[in-house]
Amino acid sequence: MGRLIHIHTASTGAEGWLLRGRLESEDIPVFTKGEADGPYRLGPTYLFVPEELEVQARLVLAELLDGGLEIPADADEIVEDEALDPEA
Numbered sequence: 001m002g003r004l005i006h007i008h009t010a011s012t013g014a015e016g017w018l019l020r021g022r023l024e025s026e027d028i029p030v031f032t033k034g035e036a037d038g039p040y041r042l043g044p045t046y047l048f049v050p051e052e053l054e055v056q057a058r059l060v061l062a063e064l065l066d067g068g069l070e071i072p073a074d075a076d077e078i079v080e081d082e083a084l085d086p087e088a
Contacts, residue, residue: 013043
């Protein structure tokens, strides 16, 4: 792994952890730093990724932060259907 690149500053710990989870779901390792890592979970969270994954991470974040990954209106119906028929 090469150098780490700062790609985003989340204003809250919750936002930082949600973005981290989304990036990690794309197999992008994320490192966080900030007051939100402490016992009180206040303040900004800084997200870093390996330099070689910077472009991919920025694309995922841009889509997420621009609302491109919104939950569809019928998402609850989809989940219910899958729960009824796990083979679906």
